[in-house]
Amino acid sequence: MFESLSTRLQGITSRLRGSARITEADLDVALREIRLALLEADVNFRVVKDFVARIRERAVGTDLLTGLNPGQQIVKIVHEELVEVLGGSRHHLELDAKPAVLMMVGLQGSGKTTTAAKLAVRLRKEGKRPLLVAADVYRPAAVDQLVQLGDQIGVEVHTRPVGTPALEVARSGLEVARQRGVDVMILDTAGRLHVDDAMMDELVRIVGSVTPKETLLVVDAMTGQESVKVAEAFHARLPVTGLVLTKMDGDARGGAALSIRAATGLPVSFLGTGERTDGLEPFHPDRLAQRILGMGDILSFVERVQENVDQEEAERAAQRMMENRFTLEDFRSQLNQIKKMGPIGQVLQMIPGAGEMAGAAQQAVDSGQMKRIEAIIDSMTPEERRRPDIIKASRRRRIAVGSGTSTAEVNRLLKQFVEMQKMMKMFSGGKMPRMGGGLGALLGR
Ligand SMILES: Nc1nc2c(ncn2[C@@H]2O[C@H](COP(=O)(O)OP(=O)(O)O)[C@@H](O)[C@H]2O)c(=O)[nH]1
Ligand SMILES: [Mg+2]
CATH class of the missing domain: 1.10.260.30 (Signal recognition particle, SRP54 subunit, M-domain)
Incomplete structure (x- = not known):
C-alpha cells in the first residue's frame, strides 16, 4: 500500500534532506511536487490544498530557509503534517458492557464479513470471548460464509433459518450472547451495492434494538474517493464510531486512507491488509506516516x-x-x-x-x-x-x-x-x- 506515493515522497524528501541551503524557489518546487504526488495518490483535493498550505506556512514561519539543516526540517514538518492528516485514530474499541455489541456496517463486498472474523480473532487474542452473529439474511451464501469463517477460526456463529428478519437474528443473537457469558457479540449485517434507504432503515432499527457499543463502518479502500462519499452517507444515518479501510493490500495509491479522516471527521480504527483472518492492523497515524516516508515501521514489526x-x-x-x-x-x-x-x-x-x-x-x-x-x-x-x-x-x-x-x-x-x-x-x-x-x-x- 502507498507504494507510488511513498516512492514519490521519498524522492522529494531525500533531495531535500541532502541540501544544506534551501531557497524559496526550492521550497516552491518541493511543495508543487508534494501536491502532485498526493493528487496522483487520489487524495481528496481539499485535503491536499490544506496540507500543502500548512507545510508552507510552517516552513516560512520557522525561518527554515535560513536555519540549520533545512532539508531535514522540512521532512520533519511533512511527517508531522502527515500524522495530522491521518490523525485521530481509534483502535481501542470501547466494549465495556457484557455482552458488548460490535456492529459491522457497509456496502456489499466492502469486507464486513471478513473483518468480523478478523476482529473475532483479535478479541480472542485479548482474552475476550466473541460470538459472531449472521444477520445478513438476504443471501444464504452470506450466512454460510460466516459459518465457514467461524469454523476456521474456532469461534461460535449464531444463525437463524433463512427468512428470519435481520432484526430478529440480531435480537436472538444478543439473547444467546447473554446466556453464554459472551464478552463481545460481533454483528455482521447485509449491505447493498449502493447506499439505499431501505437498508439504512433496517440498520437504524437494529441499532435501536441492540444498542451497539461500537458501530464500525467498513469501506473498500480501492474505491478511492467514492469511499469518502459512502462514509458520509452512512455517518448521516447511523452512529458510526470508527472506520475500517479494507483491501489496503491491493490499493497502491492509498488516497482513501489519507483523505477519509479529514474529509468525514470519522476516525479510522483498522486497516484490512489481506484476505486471511490475520490481515487486520490497528491504524497508527504516526507509524503509517513513517512508512509512507520510508522510515520503516519497526514498532508494528x-x-x-x-x-x-x-x-x-x-x-x-x-x-x-x-x-x-x-x-x-x-x-x-x-x-x-x-x-x-x-x-x-x-x-x-x-x-x-x-x-x-x-x-x-x-x-x-x-x-x-x-x-x-x-x-x-x-x-x-x-x-x-x-x-x-x-x-x-x-x-x-x-x-x-x-x-x-x-x-x-x-x-x-x-x-x-x-x-x-x-x-x-x-x-x-x-x-x-x-x-x-x-x-x-x-x-x-
Ligand atoms: N485483499 C483483500 N481482500 C479482502 C479484504 N477484506 C475483504 N476482502 C475480500 O473482499 C471480498 C468481500 O468481502 P466480504 O467480507 O464478503 O464483504 P461483505 O459483503 O461486506 O461482507 C471477499 O472476497 C474478501 O476475501 C482485505 O483487507 N484485503
Ligand atoms: Mg458479508
Whole structure:
C-alpha cells in the first residue's frame, strides 16, 4: 500500500534532506511536487490544498530557509503534517458492557464479513470471548460464509433459518450472547451495492434494538474517493464510531486512507491488509506516516513478533545461535514461527531497509520454494538435522526422493545452511544476527 506515493515522497524528501541551503524557489518546487504526488495518490483535493498550505506556512514561519539543516526540517514538518492528516485514530474499541455489541456496517463486498472474523480473532487474542452473529439474511451464501469463517477460526456463529428478519437474528443473537457469558457479540449485517434507504432503515432499527457499543463502518479502500462519499452517507444515518479501510493490500495509491479522516471527521480504527483472518492492523497515524516516508515501521514489526512468536522458543534459538549450536531443526522451527506472523513480504516491509528483501522473500513463498525447503528438512532424520555434516551422497539422494525435490536442491540448502552458520559465528558472542540476514542467506541473497 502507498507504494507510488511513498516512492514519490521519498524522492522529494531525500533531495531535500541532502541540501544544506534551501531557497524559496526550492521550497516552491518541493511543495508543487508534494501536491502532485498526493493528487496522483487520489487524495481528496481539499485535503491536499490544506496540507500543502500548512507545510508552507510552517516552513516560512520557522525561518527554515535560513536555519540549520533545512532539508531535514522540512521532512520533519511533512511527517508531522502527515500524522495530522491521518490523525485521530481509534483502535481501542470501547466494549465495556457484557455482552458488548460490535456492529459491522457497509456496502456489499466492502469486507464486513471478513473483518468480523478478523476482529473475532483479535478479541480472542485479548482474552475476550466473541460470538459472531449472521444477520445478513438476504443471501444464504452470506450466512454460510460466516459459518465457514467461524469454523476456521474456532469461534461460535449464531444463525437463524433463512427468512428470519435481520432484526430478529440480531435480537436472538444478543439473547444467546447473554446466556453464554459472551464478552463481545460481533454483528455482521447485509449491505447493498449502493447506499439505499431501505437498508439504512433496517440498520437504524437494529441499532435501536441492540444498542451497539461500537458501530464500525467498513469501506473498500480501492474505491478511492467514492469511499469518502459512502462514509458520509452512512455517518448521516447511523452512529458510526470508527472506520475500517479494507483491501489496503491491493490499493497502491492509498488516497482513501489519507483523505477519509479529514474529509468525514470519522476516525479510522483498522486497516484490512489481506484476505486471511490475520490481515487486520490497528491504524497508527504516526507509524503509517513513517512508512509512507520510508522510515520503516519497526514498532508494528515488534508487535507482530510479540503477538505471534513463542518467546521462550525464540530465546532458545538465539541462545543456540550464540553458542554455535543452531541446527536445521532450530531453523525449521524458526520458519514455522515466521509463517505465523503473516505474509512474509508484508512483515519484512515494516523493517527499515528490508523493503527490497520483502519482494524476494514473498516470491520464495509464492513460488513454493519455502515449502520445498521445509520438505527437505522434514525428510531428514533428527540426527541429520542436528549434524548436517553426516549427510553424504546416498543420504542426499534419499532426502531428495523423500521430499520430492532434487539432489541439487538438497545440496544448495546444505551449502546455504553452512554459510548461515558461518555468519552466525561472526555474530556470536556479540549481537544476534538479524532474522532477515539468515533468511536472506537461505534465499541466496
Ligand atoms: N485483499 C483483500 N481482500 C479482502 C479484504 N477484506 C475483504 N476482502 C475480500 O473482499 C471480498 C468481500 O468481502 P466480504 O467480507 O464478503 O464483504 P461483505 O459483503 O461486506 O461482507 C471477499 O472476497 C474478501 O476475501 C482485505 O483487507 N484485503
Ligand atoms: Mg458479508
